[in-house]
Amino acid sequence: MKITIAWLALLLLLSGCKPEAQKNTMDFFETKPPKNRVEGKGFSIPVYDFEGLEALFHQGDEYTYVINFWATWCAPCIAELPFFERLGTAYQDEKVRVVLVNLDMAKMWETHLVPFLEKREMKSYVVVLQDPKQNSWIPKVYKDWSGAIPATLIYNSGLRKFYEKPFSYEELQSELNNFLKTKTHENPDHTTDNRSGTPGTGIQPPAAGNS
Secondary structure (H helix, E strand, O other): OHHHHHHHHHHHHHHHHHOOOOOOOOOHHHOOOOOOEEEEEEEEEEEEEEHHHHHHHHOOOOOEEEEEEOOOOOHHHHHHHHHHHHHHHHHHOOOOOEEEEEOOOHHHHHHHHHHEEEEEEEOOOEEEEEEOOOOHHHHHOOOOHHHOOEEEEEEOOOEEEEOOOOOOOOHHHHHHHOOHHHHHOOOOOOOOOOOOOOOOOOOOOOOOOOO
């Protein structure tokens, strides 16, 4: 019995000496509970004001963030969403986070946003930004942003760029490759890598309660 207790004490001592586990890079969403949630079949999307979401735009970790601003009423946004989905899957092993920030008005959640998400089964991390003070938060994302969408912010610890334009997949991939400090992902025949990947599980928001 003494041996058992001694071994238990040793194990507790050793466990206390282990380095702290690396923090999940998306845990910053847990610092403030969402204002609301958009509920659908198989998903629960958090709704934040800009203050609650602001940390998303200033992470200093090892990841490259691709943050797309979109809405269901924006045809160019809808046209390029599959490219962001494809990008997130193709680069899921390269420390890339794709986040889709929806800007639909609250009155459109049930009639537009929920059916849209249920039909497409989005794999990317999706959040809703609901904050009527656009003149205040838009320049905090990027000082020269007119507020038009689609718009995309890509950044990591060494580079930050904002794009007020729609993307093709090839353009989006090319920009991301610049952030990953590679000229291009090339095949042996030196053609551009058009990796499509396979559907991934994505990263879903924490199930925090409503504020």
